[in-house]
Amino acid sequence: MTLLEKITGKTARVGVVGLGYVGLPLAVEKAKAGFTVIGFDVQKEKCDSVNRGENYIGDVVPEELTRLVNNGHLSASCDFSRIAECDVVAICVPTPLDHYKQPDMTYVETSARTVAQYAHKNMLVVLESTTWPGTTEEILKPIFEEKGFTVGKDLHLAFSPERVDPGNLLYKTKNTPKVVGGCTPSCTDHAKALYEAVLQAPIFAVSTPKEAEMTKILENTFRIVNCALANEMAIICHKMGVNVWEVIAAAATKPFGFVPFYPGPGVGGHCIPIDPYYLTWKARAHDYHTRLIEMAGDINDEMPAYVVTRLQDLLNDRCKPMKGSRVLLLGVAYKGDIDDLRESPALKVWDELEHKGAAVDYFDPYCPRAKRPGGTRKSIELTPEALAVYDAVIVTSAHKKGVDYSLVEKHASLVLDTKNVYGGKERENIVLL
Numbered sequence: 001m002t003l004l005e006k007i008t009g010k011t012a013r014v015g016v017v018g019l020g021y022v023g024l025p026l027a028v029e030k031a032k033a034g035f036t037v038i039g040f041d042v043q044k045e046k047c048d049s050v051n052r053g054e055n056y057i058g059d060v061v062p063e064e065l066t067r068l069v070n071n072g073h074l075s076a077s078c079d080f081s082r083i084a085e086c087d088v089v090a091i092c093v094p095t096p097l098d099h100y101k102q103p104d105m106t107y108v109e110t111s112a113r114t115v116a117q118y119a120h121k122n123m124l125v126v127l128e129s130t131t132w133p134g135t136t137e138e139i140l141k142p143i144f145e146e147k148g149f150t151v152g153k154d155l156h157l158a159f160s161p162e163r164v165d166p167g168n169l170l171y172k173t174k175n176t177p178k179v180v181g182g183c184t185p186s187c188t189d190h191a192k193a194l195y196e197a198v199l200q201a202p203i204f205a206v207s208t209p210k211e212a213e214m215t216k217i218l219e220n221t222f223r224i225v226n227c228a229l230a231n232e233m234a235i236i237c238h239k240m241g242v243n244v245w246e247v248i249a250a251a252a253t254k255p256f257g258f259v260p261f262y263p264g265p266g267v268g269g270h271c272i273p274i275d276p277y278y279l280t281w282k283a284r285a286h287d288y289h290t291r292l293i294e295m296a297g298d299i300n301d302e303m304p305a306y307v308v309t310r311l312q313d314l315l316n317d318r319c320k321p322m323k324g325s326r327v328l329l330l331g332v333a334y335k336g337d338i339d340d341l342r343e344s345p346a347l348k349v350w351d352e353l354e355h356k357g358a359a360v361d362y363f364d365p366y367c368p369r370a371k372r373p374g375g376t377r378k379s380i381e382l383t384p385e386a387l388a389v390y391d392a393v394i395v396t397s398a399h400k401k402g403v404d405y406s407l408v409e410k411h412a413s414l415v416l417d418t419k420n421v422y423g424g425k426e427r428e429n430i431v432l433l
Contacts, residue, residue, distance in 0.1 A: 003122045003156070006087055007193045010034040012124075015086035017111050019046045019076060021270065021340070022128060022162040023092035024057045025173040028065060031073040032174075033198040038086065039076040050076035058338055059166055059173070083118035088194060091115065092128045092162065094270075101277045103132055105139060112140045116147045121154040124190045126180075127209075128162045130216050130271065132278035135159070136209035141183060152184030158191035159209035161216030166269075167338040177201045181212030220275040221293055226261040227272065228296035231303050234263035234433055238310075245424030245432065263433055265396050265418045266303040266345025268334025273300070273343045304348035307433070308356060311392055311416050314431060318414070320391055323357030328380070328390045330408065331397020332364045336419075339366040346396035347372075361390075365402025387411040395419050 006012035016027040019041040031037040053066035068074040093107040136159040149155040182188030237244035252260040280290040334344035398419035418433040
């Protein structure tokens with residue numbers, strides 16, 4: 001039986017390397033489709049959780065995970081030699097930036113070498129980690145060729161960018177369209193067949209891995225630039241005495257030529273603050289300076305400091321210094337209704353406040369604990385008595401559940417709303433960004 005027949009017949013054994021926000025939902029969907037799936041991770045606690053049927057990712061339905069583990073369709077292992085049992089392997093590991101905002105490819109390269117060590121003929125390997133254009137062909141392909149494989153003949157290699165939006169109630173892994181690009185047409189055909197067997201969404205094939213890699217970069221560069229535009233508009237509107245939230249709402253009534261983006265305390269998560277810098281780094285190798293992308297990043301990076309400056313001015317108007325003031329952050333997750341703290345702008349606001357001498361606490365129903373430089377901090381209990389002791393509250397995450405905003409409005413002396421949870425209207429003690 002050929003590899004393509006195994007994939008279309010769902011008899012192929014599938015491995016997923018990396019069981020985080022991308023890998024675990026993908027492993028679950030492949031198991032739900034009927035494949036036997038082994039998830040691989042270096043963190044034993046993740047593997048143990050999966051094997052107990054215990055979920056730790058918000059976008060995974062706990063009951064589905066438990067069912068798949070119990071019926072034998074899904075398991076996890078720290079023993080990477082079991083990759084030899086797989087016909088298909090998806091690599092879903094982090095691709096962070098270093099201190100100089102350059103791509104750190106350690107996880108991808110290490111994972112690729114591990115897969116290559118245990119790979120066999122007639123295998124499909126798909127990289128899903130977001131990265132710079134050229135990674136699949138310039139880093140992964142030579143690793144497999146060093147092991148004696150001929151890519152496109154006895155081993156198929158492709159790139160398919162992850163499209164995960166934590167907390168999105170409409171689009172999950174299952175129904176989000178997928179882009180695939182293989183090193184050869186045969187590689188593309190095998191990768192396309194895999195996702196067609198798993199997802200209930202269109203699969204769009206591009207010419208090479210580079211086009212697929214650049215697709216993800218374009219998607220998130222579009223977002224970082226438009227987030228920066230919205231943030232800069234908020235600053236300008238404040239200086240001119242214009243309500244930016246009303247302006248955006250009005251502009252959004254235009255049925256063409258406009259997509260609404262909204263200002264905030266910065267941008268966070270695993271994509272927008274990171275992915276565009278893969279392109280800026282790679283562009284320098286082609287003697288091009290990505291001015292717009294880098295400027296957008298700078299504007300977004302400056303928003304936490306801008307929020308703190310706004311609060312400092314508001315406290316000054318009330319004859320209160322920032323130093324010694326007690327400030328409550330309402331939400332520390334990087335976006336609403338999730339528990340993800342990665343690159344959260346709320347934490348950067350926290351740092352800025354403490355740097356200026358403020359005493360900071362937080363409330364977040366999704367994040368009962370938050371790791372801070374001085375140790376782990378706990379979310380306070382949101383009560384009238386607790387709110388009364390703070391000089392100011394900053395809304396830094398737009399949680400729709402678990403936060404009583406009317407309670408905050410009633411008992412807080414000052415609220416700086418950076419996320420428009422109060423409907424774009426200022427009150428006596430509510431101030432908009």
